[in-house]
Amino acid sequence: MGAPLAAAVEHEHSHPALQHHFENLEQQREAGTLGMWVFLVTEIMFFGGMFFAYTLYRTKFPDSFATASNHLSLPLGAVNTVVLILSSLTMALAVYSAQVGKRRNLILFLVLTIVLGSAFLGIKAVEYRDKYVDHLIPGKLIPGNPFNPAVAAHGDTDPHKLHLVGNAKVKEVEMFYWIYFAMTGMHAIHMIIGVALLSVLLYFAWRGRYGPEYHNPVEILGLYWHFVDIIWIFLFPLLYLLGRHLLHSA
Amino acid sequence: MKAPETFETPAAERVNYINAQYGLKSWLLTKDHKRIGLLYLGSISFFFLIGGLYAMFIRLELLTPQGDFLSSATYNKVFTQHGIIMIFFFLIPSIPATLGNFLVPLMIGAKDLAFPRINLLSWYIYLLGGIITIYALLAGGIDTGWTFYVPYSTTFSNSYVIATGAGIFISGFSSILTGLNFIVTIHTMRAPGMTWFRMPLFIWAHYATSLIMILGTPVIAITILLLAFERLAHVGIFDPANGGDPVLFQHLFWFYSHPAVYIMVLPGMGIISELIANFSRKNIFGYSFVAFSSLAIAVFGFLVWGHHLFVASQSVYAGMIFSFLSFAVAIPSAIKVFNWTATLYKGSISYDTPMLYALGFIGLFTIGGMTGLFLAALAVDVHLSDTYFVVAHFHYIMVGGTLLAYLGGLHYWWPKITGRMYPEGWGRFSALTVFVGFNLTFLPQFIAGYMGMPRRYHAYPPEFQVFNVLSSAGASILGVGLLIPLIYLIWSMRYGKRAEANPWHLPGLEWRTPSPPPTENFLVTPVVTWEAYEFAPPEELRVIGMFREDEGLENADAVIDGKPT
Numbered sequence: 064m065g066a067p068l069a070a071a072v073e074h075e076h077s078h079p080a081l082q083h084h085f086e087n088l089e090q091q092r093e094a095g096t097l098g099m100w101v102f103l104v105t106e107i108m109f110f111g112g113m114f115f116a117y118t119l120y121r122t123k124f125p126d127s128f129a130t131a132s133n134h135l136s137l138p139l140g141a142v143n144t145v146v147l148i149l150s151s152l153t154m155a156l157a158v159y160s161a162q163v164g165k166r167r168n169l170i171l172f173l174v175l176t177i178v179l180g181s182a183f184l185g186i187k188a189v190e191y192r193d194k195y196v197d198h199l200i201p202g203k204l205i206p207g208n209p210f211n212p213a214v215a216a217h218g219d220t221d222p223h224k225l226h227l228v229g230n231a232k233v234k235e236v237e238m239f240y241w242i243y244f245a246m247t248g249m250h251a252i253h254m255i256i257g258v259a260l261l262s263v264l265l266y267f268a269w270r271g272r273y274g275p276e277y278h279n280p281v282e283i284l285g286l287y288w289h290f291v292d293i294i295w296i297f298l299f300p301l302l303y304l305l306g307r308h309l310l311h312s313a
Numbered sequence: 314m315k316a317p318e319t320f321e322t323p324a325a326e327r328v329n330y331i332n333a334q335y336g337l338k339s340w341l342l343t344k345d346h347k348r349i350g351l352l353y354l355g356s357i358s359f360f361f362l363i364g365g366l367y368a369m370f371i372r373l374e375l376l377t378p379q380g381d382f383l384s385s386a387t388y389n390k391v392f393t394q395h396g397i398i399m400i401f402f403f404l405i406p407s408i409p410a411t412l413g414n415f416l417v418p419l420m421i422g423a424k425d426l427a428f429p430r431i432n433l434l435s436w437y438i439y440l441l442g443g444i445i446t447i448y449a450l451l452a453g454g455i456d457t458g459w460t461f462y463v464p465y466s467t468t469f470s471n472s473y474v475i476a477t478g479a480g481i482f483i484s485g486f487s488s489i490l491t492g493l494n495f496i497v498t499i500h501t502m503r504a505p506g507m508t509w510f511r512m513p514l515f516i517w518a519h520y521a522t523s524l525i526m527i528l529g530t531p532v533i534a535i536t537i538l539l540l541a542f543e544r545l546a547h548v549g550i551f552d553p554a555n556g557g558d559p560v561l562f563q564h565l566f567w568f569y570s571h572p573a574v575y576i577m578v579l580p581g582m583g584i585i586s587e588l589i590a591n592f593s594r595k596n597i598f599g600y601s602f603v604a605f606s607s608l609a610i611a612v613f614g615f616l617v618w619g620h621h622l623f624v625a626s627q628s629v630y631a632g633m634i635f636s637f638l639s640f641a642v643a644i645p646s647a648i649k650v651f652n653w654t655a656t657l658y659k660g661s662i663s664y665d666t667p668m669l670y671a672l673g674f675i676g677l678f679t680i681g682g683m684t685g686l687f688l689a690a691l692a693v694d695v696h697l698s699d700t701y702f703v704v705a706h707f708h709y710i711m712v713g714g715t716l717l718a719y720l721g722g723l724h725y726w727w728p729k730i731t732g733r734m735y736p737e738g739w740g741r742f743s744a745l746t747v748f749v750g751f752n753l754t755f756l757p758q759f760i761a762g763y764m765g766m767p768r769r770y771h772a773y774p775p776e777f778q779v780f781n782v783l784s785s786a787g788a789s790i791l792g793v794g795l796l797i798p799l800i801y802l803i804w805s806m807r808y809g810k811r812a813e814a815n816p817w818h819l820p821g822l823e824w825r826t827p828s829p830p831p832t833e834n835f836l837v838t839p840v841v842t843w844e845a846y847e848f849a850p851p852e853e854l855r856v857i858g859m860f861r862e863d864e865g866l867e868n869a870d871a872v873i874d875g876k877p878t
Contacts, residue, residue, distance in 0.1 A: 082429075083424070084423070084424040084425035084429065084502075085502075090501055090502070093500075093501045094427040094497050094498075094500075094501040094502070097496075097497045097501060098427065098493060098494075098497045101493045101496050101497060101527055102493060104527055104528065105489050105493070105528075105530070105531045106531070108527075108529070108530075108531035109531035109534060109535050111531075111532065112531075112532050112535035112536055112539075112565055113535060113539075115565070116539075116550050116561060116565075119558070119561060120550065123558075124556075201548040202546040202547045202548025202549070203546050203547055204542075204546045204548065210548070232556070234555065234556045237548060237555075237556075238548075238549075238550060238555065238556050238557065241548045241549055242550065245539065245542075
């Protein structure tokens with residue numbers, strides 16, 4: 064047991080993962096971590112533009128946004144929230160496993176995170192499909208299937224398909240769906256990228272690249288994954304929950 | 314293990330970043346920040362020439378009051394494309410991506426930027442964005458103005474808005490990656506002894522610039538994305554026909570595009586701080602004030618965007634606050650100007666080409682900044698908005714400021730970059746030509762604008778002709794003044810006098826490695842024991858890690874300034 068450990072210490076200065084322009088692994092780790100934090104700041108600003116637009120129009124058109132929000136599936140959204148929080152847990156456990164050098168656990172938790180992430184995307188796809196069937200995809204985003212409130216609820220024969228509340232207007236409901244698709248779509252793209260990167264990590268974890276000495280990629284991707292989760296934690300109440308009560312009081 | 318470098322090794326035979334590898338592939342796949350800086354230098358020069366060509370068309374058209382040279386539709390495209398190319402593909406990357414890329418690691422004693430592959434990626438992203446934009450220009454161009462105001466851009470314009478938007482969207486990521494790389498590098502890669510307050514002010518300026526790049530650019534990215542979808546799918550949040558608000562677009566657009574002005578000018582201010590201190594051979598007056606004023610500009614810069622919306626039905630109370638904040642941003646700018654001036658006082662000033670550019674910068678930036686205060690004043694802005702006064706104002710900042718600083722910096726570091734000196738006489742001549750040409754071009758525009766000449770029209774009332782003829786004449790002189798350096802700098806790469814390691818005899822780290830530097834930047838990792846701009850005794854100026862063969866390393870101190878004593 065002593066010999067490989069000594070060899071590992073010997074190797075500290077020429078670790079295969081150490082890039083030539085860094086003095087040591089510690090500096091490389093710091094740079095990588097700070098780089099991800101800075102990147103996440105840019106992500107916050109990127110989503111910030113959409114959150115700003117959402118805030119503006121929710122204030123301007125509260126009734127329309129409540130109407131539109133009520134056509135989203137609360138159960139599916141809630142399940143997805145739980146799925147994502149669980150995936151954050153498995154991701155944190157994966158980082159821990161890498162830090163303490165438990166390769167099998169690392170692989171297990173990476174697989175679980177990938178499965179949960181994919182489950183989220185699958186449920187999201189079901190929700191998108193429902194919106195497609197109900198002709199609630201705004202504008203002419205989907206050729207041949209424009210936004211059409213006349214068939215807003217599947218099989219519904221009520222003349223006021225959207226069940227507009229208060230001062231709600233069809234045009235503004237459409238705008239809610241535009242913001243909904245922009246925000247959740249952008250979030251889903253980030254999830255897809257995350258799952259792809261997790262698969263790459265899984266490959267290298269399987270090859271045994273990460274251990275107590277070098278596991279920075281796992282940590283960094285963990286930061287990214289938690290960030291994408293947090294975006295959803297904001298999206299869920301804003302899009303699914305806020306203003307639903309208006310409907311019942313109407 | 315390569316043989317130790319010695320002072321007797323002729324520069325041509327010494328292994329440096331240029332002759333370390335040959336062939337196209339060694340450049341296109343390089344991860345060396347110095348080579349990537351040169352790749353950027355080539356590409357931004359190309360875009361500058363295209364942007365300059367459009368400027369030439371504008372000045373030709375405006376020679377006469379009638380719209381006779383270009384139709385109004387073509388003229389709309391010409392000024393739009395001049396703005397888009399110059400802003401997104403020249404001014405924003407100009408100093409950070411070329412000189413910044415080359416110098417940030419050298420000045421802080423690092424071997425490279427923190428993420429060399431991301432650095433190369435940023436150049437390819439920039440190039441891809443540039444190619445898409447060029448495609449849009451060739452396919453038919455864009456006529457919305459560089460500001461893309463809705464609903465014209467989303468609904469009514471028949472030009473290539475989406476393609477151009479895609480080009481700008483993509484190239485924005487190159488700017489984000491450059492900023493990210495600089496921030497991480499400055500935080501984590503400084504050499505031993507290089508404390509924050511020993512960093513050259515060029516580095517402080519680039520740190521502040523990077524903050525704006527990472528905080529602002531993502532917002533323009535999402536804005537352009539939403540704009541493109543709105544145009545494509547006829548749904549969205551900007552066009553009133555869709556229930557949207559065009560003023561929202563203007564807020565989001567200027568939230569980036571006003572700070573973008575500071576992306577352009579802050580690195581220029583960093584260069585000027587270097588030039589003024591070094592060519593006065595005096596420590597900069599008020600180092601920490603100059604350093605923190607960069608950060609203050611970055612912070613204040615994010616709070617003033619509303620002054621672009623004074624006449625856009627913005628609430629008058631918001632207008633008052635934005636007006637106040639716009640006045641406030643003049644304070645850190647003025648701190649810089651005063652400190653530069655105080656540095657000159659009793660300095661031993663030499664009027665080499667870079668210094669001529671630096672002195673020109675101070676004067677022109679002051680005029681540009683002071684006229685900015687006119688525009689920050691609510692009532693005055695109502696009269697001056699959308700006139701040539703605004704055009705002259707921002708050209709004084711962008712051309713009189715950024716371009717002059719860029720040229721000054723390029724001359725100053727040219728010996729380090731290429732290992733060759735530029736011809737000093739031609740350098741001074743062209744610096745003066747640029748200064749005269751620039752002022753003749755844009756000073757008359759202040760007057761024409763103040764008298765009411767609107768921007769963005771190809772025809773104008775005849776009483777403005779005298780100003781426009783002056784302006785076009787000045788533009789020709791400016792054009793010549795810019796062509797001369799293009800020619801002699803290229804010439805000097807082959808025929809220029811060989812540069813010493815430290816031709817200006819300065820203490821900065823970048824001067825204490827051979828010219829051109831080796832791929833790893835320094836022969837040994839430097840240990841910094843001196844302050845920035847500390848004009849110390851000559852033994853402080855030796856090339857770090859270089860020694861004479863017959864004396865050995867322990868006598869390295871005897872080698873002064875690349876010459877044996």
